[in-house]
Amino acid sequence: MExxxxxxxxxxxxxxxxxxxxxxxxxxxxxxxxxxxLTILTDEKGxxxxxxxxxxxxxxxxxxxxxxxxxxxxxxGAGPAGLFxxxxxxxxxxxxxxxxxxxxxxxRKRDIALLNRNEGLNPESNYCFGEGGAGTFSDGKxxxxxxxxxxxxxxxxxxxxxxxxxxxxxxxxxxxxSDKLPxxxxxxxxxxxxxxxxxxFNLRIDDLRFNDFIQSxxxxxxxxxxxxxxxxxxxxxxxxxxxxxxxxxxxxxxHPQALINRLMYHTTNVEYVGNASYSLVTQVDGRGVYSxxxxxxxxxxxxxxxxxxxxxNGMSASHRNSxxxxxxxxxxxxxxxxxxSDPLRGLEYQxxxxxxAFEHGGPEAQAPAQRLQDFVEERESKSLPSCSYLxxxxxxxxxxxxxxxxxxxxxxxxxxxxxxxxxxxxxDAVILGVESRxxxxxxIPRDPESLQSISMPNLYPxxxxxxxxxxxxSSALDGINAALKIAEQ
Numbered sequence: 440m441e442x443x444x445x446x447x448x449x450x451x452x453x454x455x456x457x458x459x460x461x462x463x464x465x466x467x468x469x470x471x472x473x474x475x476x477l478t479i480l481t482d483e484k485g486x487x488x489x490x491x492x493x494x495x496x497x498x499x500x501x502x503x504x505x506x507x508x509x510x511x512x513x514x515x516g517a518g519p520a521g522l523f524x525x526x527x528x529x530x531x532x533x534x535x536x537x538x539x540x541x542x543x544x545x546x547r548k549r550d551i552a553l554l555n556r557n558e559g560l561n562p563e564s565n566y567c568f569g570e571g572g573a574g575t576f577s578d579g580k581x582x583x584x585x586x587x588x589x590x591x592x593x594x595x596x597x598x599x600x601x602x603x604x605x606x607x608x609x610x611x612x613x614x615x616x617s618d619k620l621p622x623x624x625x626x627x628x629x630x631x632x633x634x635x636x637x638x639x640f641n642l643r644i645d646d647l648r649f650n651d652f653i654q655s656x657x658x659x660x661x662x663x664x665x666x667x668x669x670x671x672x673x674x675x676x677x678x679x680x681x682x683x684x685x686x687x688x689x690x691x692x693x694h695p696q697a698l699i700n701r702l703m704y705h706t707t708n709v710e711y712v713g714n715a716s717y718s719l720v721t722q723v724d725g726r727g728v729y730s731x732x733x734x735x736x737x738x739x740x741x742x743x744x745x746x747x748x749x750x751x752n753g754m755s756a757s758h759r760n761s762x763x764x765x766x767x768x769x770x771x772x773x774x775x776x777x778x779x780s781d782p783l784r785g786l787e788y789q790x791x792x793x794x795x796a797f798e799h800g801g802p803e804a805q806a807p808a809q810r811l812q813d814f815v816e817e818r819e820s821k822s823l824p825s826c827s828y829l830x831x832x833x834x835x836x837x838x839x840x841x842x843x844x845x846x847x848x849x850x851x852x853x854x855x856x857x858x859x860x861x862x863x864x865x866x867d868a869v870i871l872g873v874e875s876r877x878x879x880x881x882x883i884p885r886d887p888e889s890l891q892s893i894s895m896p897n898l899y900p901x902x903x904x905x906x907x908x909x910x911x912x913s914s915a916l917d918g919i920n921a922a923l924k925i926a927e928q
Contacts, residue, residue, distance in 0.1 A: 441480075442480050444476065446475070447474065448472075451475075452477055458490055459487040459490055460490055461479060461480075461490075461605075462478040462479065463611070464476070464478075464610055464611065466712055473706070475712065496605075497599075497608075499600055500526065500530055500597065500600060502526070502529040503529060503531070503634065504634055505636060506635035510534065512528055512657070512659070512925055513536050513659045513660070514536065514660045515538050516538075516539060516662035516663045516664055516904065517638065518662055519574060519912075520917055520921075522537075522628075522915075523594065523915040523916070523918040524918035525636055527919045529634050529636060536639075537631070538642045539640050539641075540643035540644070540667075541563050541564045541568035541641070543625075544571055545621075545625075547569035548621065554741055557830045558803075560746060560803075562745060565743070566741065566743075566752060567666040568664070568744060572664050572911075572914070573752075574914075576617050576620075577617065577752050577753065580612070581607055581614065581911060589919065594915045594916050594919070598615070601627050601630070602622060602623045602626050616756045617754045644670065644673070646673065647659070647673070658897045658899060659897060659898050660921050660925075661892075661904070661905060662902045662904060665903040665904050667904055668790065672783065679892060681882070682881070683785045683880065684774065684879065684881065686879065686880040688769055688770060688788075688845060688875045689728075689767060689768045689845060689873070690768055690871060691767050692767075692811060693765040693826060693828075693868060693869050693871070695867055696715075696762050700715045702717075702863060713735070714760070715735060715764075716764075717766070723848040727771035728768070728769070728848050728852030731766065733764070733765075733766035734764070734765050736756075736760045737765055737827070738753070738765070738828070739752070739828040740753065740754055740828070741830055743804070745790075745793075749793060749797040749806055749807070770849060770852075786881055789880055793875055799835045800872075801833040805833050806832050806833070806872065807833060808820075808834065808837075808871045808872075809823075809837045809838065809869070809870055810824065810869055811866060811870055812866040814849075814850065814853075814870055820866075821834070822834075832869070838850070841872065878903065883900035885899070885900050899921040901914075901918050902914040905917075
């Protein structure tokens with residue numbers, strides 16, 4: 440099979456997608472008129488191959504029955520790293536035994552609904568913890584800037600195998616949506632159980648007797664996610680080597696989606712391409728300031744996992760059709776920016792700012808907010824625009840209580856973004872505090888060849904919680920790589 444590239448209008452591209460087998464798709468908004476770049480699969484004569492042609496999209500996985508397997512591995516965490524590690528172990532005849540502190544997705548939905556209605560936080564079942572990890576209910580974007588070695592396409596194929604749409608196989612910035620991803624995660628769980636794996640929910644690991652595992656030579660895949668602060672402290676107590684790593688903190692900004700469509704696509708007519716997204720980055724005083732987890736047609740959600748803290752994140756459903764566009768706007772923080780030598784000092788810095796945001800917010804999960812232009816010009820917002828954040832927002836002077844090194848860089852960053860896209864800096868936009876869970880502030884160092892902890896044999900730290908990934912796809916790939924190393928033993 441061969442392929443041919445086309446540059447089409449949005450409508451022409453939409454029609455082509457309904458008829459032909461698409462290999463790759465991306466939107467080009469650099470000119471005043473939108474164009475869609477399509478790569479279409481063709482036969483030896485150059486004719487496009489129909490969408491429904493009986494040609495395999497990829498080689499499907501072959502999972503072995505491990506009910507009576509002689510080898511097993513323990514996985515702590517049922518996020519993308521843990522689940523994809525489990526699936527890979529099944530392919531190699533090794534029994535995965537998963538321990539997850541939170542609930543399975545359907546029960547988790549109920550706890551999240553209570554949180555959105557401001558009826559209380561379950562510290563073990565929320566936007567951070569539970570089956571599928573933090574990404575399950577925070578957008579489901581399958582995009583990674585990772586340059587890690589590994590088969591990223593296989594990650595997309597596995598998502599598709601378990602129910603994701605065909606678009607995940609060819610979209611430049613693939614997206615599933617928080618309404619669809621829970622069903623896909625459930626299908627993965629059912630596959631793991633059907634083939635003899637085990638999954639234990641509502642089981643938080645408070646103590647790991649590593650000597651027992653070392654003697655039994657049972658491998659442990661540690662896929663705890665970036666918000667398991669209590670687990671980091673337990674690991675430090677157990678003598679596992681940890682180190683501070685760079686991370687980012689800031690706010691979440693929300694604009695009217697129609698404004699973002701006009702700024703990015705030069706039109707508000709997005710019938711055939713969907714709502715516009717953006718990716719912004721600048722340098723201010725030697726540190727990066729950039730957009731993170733941009734959610735077109737999305738909602739802002741309460742993403743804290745501890746009482747007395749306020750953390751915000753964003754998500755989009757599969758159709759991305761809300762009237763709001765939101766994105767994290769964060770500032771790069773390096774280890775040397777935080778005094779001291781404690782490897783957990785970055786984590787403690789995150790927690791301190793989350794508590795500060797809670798103090799300046801309203802009851803329960805209501806978030807402190809300020810109009811964007813008011814924030815940059817350092818003035819009070821006497822009123823706030825409508826906002827997608829369901830628990831509610833209250834006026835607050837974020838320009839006064841955010842740490843100066845974050846606040847000043849954000850203010851200049853917004854000015855820089857407005858120079859690139861005039862109209863971005865507007866009081867029709869609002870910022871909420873704080874966006875603090877963009878990545879882990881801790882790394883669990885591991886041997887680059889064996890992927891085992893440098894201080895604990897048979898312990899395989901992976902994913903975002905280990906400090907080696909930054910999103911759903913890179914975490915999934917890291918879990919695959921850890922499982923492959925175990926299979927090689």
